[in-house]
Amino acid sequence: MFTEKIVFALVALGYLRFNSSEFFWVFQFQSSAMVNKPNETMRVIITVFVGFIFGFFIGKSFPILPLMKLNMKSAFVHDSSIVGNKSTGGSTQSTNDISSSKNNTSYSTENQNMNDSSKIWVPSNPKGAERLPPGIVASESDFYLRRLWGKPNEDLTSKPIYLVTFTVGYDQRHNIDAAVKKFSENFTIVLFHYDGRASEWDEFEWSKRAIHVSAKKQTKWWFAKRFLHPDIVAPYDFIFIWDEDLGVEHFVAEEYIKLVKKHGLEISQPGLEPNRGLTWQMTKRRGDCEVHKQTEEKPGWCSDPRLPPCAAFVEIMAPVFSREAWRCVWHMIQNDLVHGWGLDFALQKCVEPAYEKIGVVDAQWIVHQSVPSLGNQGQLDNGKAPWHGVRERCRQEWKMFQTRMADAEKSYYKAMGIDPPNFTDHH
Ligand SMILES: *[C@@H]1O[C@H](CO)[C@@H](O)[C@H](O)[C@H]1NC(C)=O
Ligand SMILES: *[C@@H]1O[C@H](CO)[C@@H](O)[C@H](O)[C@H]1NC(C)=O
Ligand SMILES: *[C@@H]1O[C@H](CO)[C@@H](O)[C@H](O)[C@H]1NC(C)=O
């Protein structure tokens, strides 16, 4: 019907041009076409009028501009999906451009973000956090305990600047209790429990302010890799990663740190009282000095007096790392080589020059009591005592670590296209 068409047209016009003076011209034109049928004219005029009002309100409630935008956007989405399918024959050149940049997602997001300045993209943020405004990024953490109430900025009464961790079983609690008392309030204390008895330590007053991490039958280096990420322990100047069987009668942590700072040691350990079964000359305590950085070993043991085990060397039972040295060492620890054997020979790769920055503190010294505790948590195997299997694995891990390190270095030098320096490892 003609009338319906007019109504439809006017609704549309009212919608599109509800605030335009052009409408009146259109209205007059349409009306004048109707005059020859007088009894329909009134109907048309009324319908037109109602239609216009209707259109006007639709137009008002859905303004033109956003709608047009929406249409253009959906058209674009449609376009690019066809483009992605590579089925358009038309503009081949631009098609390829778009699809190849779509292919490379990191490139295309970066590009988009660079052009759209209202979107945040901060390349200097930690990897993966580029979309955040730098002011909100908290890339480091700590072990400071907080309360559940009050103002967050009033939670902490002190911020320890050093960290000590012990990997412990409950049977060694008295030894650990004695050790912890040698560490001042400046230390955060973390206990890694390998026997699952974490809650029983509350008999000690200091246990309440310690952090307890429990995982059954895991080693010190397993814990260290998983819970001492450099970004987590970032507030601590020095990190002690100690075994549970150390006698600390002649040791005071604050004094130790003074000496470490004085002698510029990035990686260190207290001297070991030469009581029994000492393996390395380097870590043996000397009575005549504060600190030593070099030693003599049995003939043929050191290919170079500045390399392990004659220098640049401490053992893995009681190492102390500066924040910077730990950041490097953490990255070197392998997730599967849980005993850490061989790590001591590689520590020198993390500081430069290693023979200056790795040393043994003689004035604050400890006794290695060699309590075979975690070793007894192994498996009974073919009637052999559990510690046999553990010891065997330690040796294997040492070999594997050496091989991995050597391979990694080789492939680095190969990739760089340079000859590796003369291979200088121990024996
Ligand atoms: C993409 O191509 C396939 C096969 O040629 C076709 O079935 C599909 O419908 C296409 N998709 C689009 C969005 O064009
Ligand atoms: C997209 O990436 C794949 C593999 O990542 C590659 O084979 C392909 O050639 C790339 N396509 C374009 C158009 O760059
Ligand atoms: C993606 O593009 C960027 C910039 O052109 C380039 O550096 C990068 O290697 C590309 N990545 C892939 C996987 O093609």
Ligand SMILES: *[C@@H]1O[C@H](CO)[C@@H](O)[C@H](O)[C@H]1NC(C)=O
């Ligand atoms: C986006 O930025 C790149 C370089 O930053 C420029 O080459 C490109 O033309 C820009 N694209 C748009 C749509 O502005």
Ligand SMILES: *[C@@H]1O[C@H](CO)[C@@H](O)[C@H](O)[C@H]1NC(C)=O
């Ligand atoms: C804690 O560290 C600060 C700063 O190094 C030092 O002044 C203070 O004496 C230390 N506290 C103890 C108990 O040694």
Ligand SMILES: *[C@@H]1O[C@H](CO)[C@@H](O)[C@H](O)[C@H]1NC(C)=O
């Ligand atoms: C490597 O060793 C060879 C022989 O032992 C020696 O001639 C050469 O100078 C050494 N190269 C370096 C970089 O030390």
